[in-house]
Amino acid sequence: MVQLYRSGRFSRFTLPNQNIVPVALLYDLDTTGGNSGSPLLNARGALVGVNFDRAFEATINDYAWSEDYSRSIAVDIRYVLWVTSEIGGADFLLHEMGVTAEKGM
Numbered sequence: 193m194v195q196l197y198r199s200g201r202f203s204r205f206t207l208p209n210q211n212i213v214p215v216a217l218l219y220d221l222d223t224t225g226g227n228s229g230s231p232l233l234n235a236r237g238a239l240v241g242v243n244f245d246r247a248f249e250a251t252i253n254d255y256a257w258s259e260d261y262s263r264s265i266a267v268d269i270r271y272v273l274w275v276t277s278e279i280g281g282a283d284f285l286l287h288e289m290g291v292t293a294e295k296g297m
Contacts (some may be wrong), residue, residue: 193279207268217241222257223264225275232266241266 202213217232223243232241241290254295273291 193275196278201278202274203277207270213271213274215264215271217240218263219266220259220262222262223262225231227264239269241268242272286289
């Protein structure tokens with residue numbers, strides 16, 4: 193993975209006009225224990241990430257939610273797809289799922 197990253201081979205999963213693959217997203221939706229693996233959707237309903245954790249300060253959300261301190265963490269779907277394709281060599285899975293994103297998703 194380190195060698196692949198250093199080579200800059202990120203295929204179509206890079207950020208627009210940049211040669212990097214984002215790894216994580218920080219967002220302010222209400223999550224709680226047991227939400228790991230839940231999809232993170234954008235305003236158009238497209239999958240943009242997979243929830244996996246909360247910032248420590250947001251653990252109070254189990255009792256009271258506030259947008260001032262609520263922060264959850266998701267793995268960026270572009271990173272998941274890059275790992276699947278380039279690290280796992282499983283482009284056939286992406287093809288089977290109909291992933292056709294072009295560079296700059």
